[in-house]
Amino acid sequence: MKKMQNTLLKWYEIFGRHELPWRNTNDIYHIYLSEIMLQQTQVNRVRDEYYPQFLEKFPTLKALADAPLDEVLASWSGLGYYSRARNLHKTAILSKDGLPDCPKALEKLPGIGQYTASAICSFGYHQNIPVVDTNIARVMKRYFALETSTNDLIWKKADEFLNHKDSRDHNLALMDLGSLICLPKNPKCDICPLQEVCLGKDEPEIYTKTKKKEYENLELFYGVLIQNNQIALTPSTGKMYKKMLELPIVDPIDENFLGSFKHSYTKYRLTVNLYKLDSFDGDIVWTHLDKLDTSPVSSLTKKAKKFFN
Ligand code: SF4
Structure with a gap:
């Protein structure tokens, strides 16, 4: 076991993704933010497009807690899975003085599960504990040839394999091994x-x-209703874009068709149809067309812009 742990660490030294900004900080909030962003978004997009911009706007947990939710949602726009942003904001409000340093206490906070809690404690607080994300789970299942594997068994195996001399790098190494070598299809054995x-x-x-x-x-x-360079948006009532603004939902109509486009969101494959409106009977939040990109709207709404800009 020791020999393999050392081989893994040597491999990590040479091939690991050491340049990732959240691996070069001890700021717990930064590490926590990266973990939430990485939950459903690719590493490169988080590193290049979202993580630096979000931190520029909300540099501390307190700054995030003090910001209005619609500003947080606007900064999250394009990342999808907006419940992550809502939970991030709730957690910031509940932990203004800092995030707890115990996995069980972290798991009580909104949006933090077993993996995220362990990642914060291992990568941020340098605690000697295993971490299991989907990449590490895949490596464990194959390394130990686990034909039937429960969540508990995989965590147990990760604990058995943990290198107590350098658990943080060991966990990061396994994570990189899963995403660079032990791939879901055609692993590079x-x-x-x-x-x-x-x-x-x-x-x-x-x-x-x-x-x-x-x-x-x-x-x-x-529906698309524009007056004096302002577009009518409505507070979303659906679960998908809760607490965000969206174009008014209309019934399908035969006239004033502006166009349609395809959009993917989580498990949904959407066909979006747009119609020009002369009026709308419902709650309206008028938003200047120039401010649409910085408003709490989804990437679907931003994509629709090409039909009315
Ligand atoms: S890449 Fe191959 S050898 Fe390496 S852990 Fe995965 S299955 Fe095992």
Whole structure:
């Protein structure tokens, strides 16, 4: 076990993603923010497009807690899964003086689960504990050839394999190994530092068969009402874009059709149809067209802009 732990750390020293900004800070809030952003968004997009901008706007947990929710949602626009931003804001309000340093206490906060709590404690507070995300789970299942694996068993195996001399780097190394080498399809076993003792290397994919994702097709109908360079938006009532603004929902109509486009959101494959309106009978938040990009609207609404700008 020790030999493999050392081999893994040596591999990490050379090939690990040390340049990621949240790996070069001890600021717990920055680490926490990166973990929330990375939950459903690719590393490169978080690193290049969202993490630096968000921190510029909300540099501390207190600044985030003091900001109005619509500003937070506006900064989150484009990242999707907006419940993450709402929970981030709630957690900031509940923890103005700092995030707790105990996984169980962290898990009581909105939007923080077992993985995020452990990641904060391992990467931020340098605690000697295992971390299991989807990448590490895949490595554990294959390394230990776990044919049937419960969440508890995978965490137990990660704990068994933990390098207590350098647990933070060990966890980061496993994470990178999962995302760079032990890939879901066609893992690169021939260059893997764990290949010598990996029990699953002969048929790695049988330990990590995943169900094919199922998508739901939906058709949406929105109205576009513009007066004096201001566009009518309405507070979203749906679960998808809760507490955000969106174009008014209308019934499908035969006239004033502006166009349609495709959009993907979580498990939904959406066809969005737009219609020009002369009036709208409902709650309206008039928003200047120039301010649309900095308002709490989804990327769907921003995408619709090309039909009326
Ligand atoms: S040897 Fe292959 S299956 Fe085993 S951990 Fe490495 S990449 Fe994954």
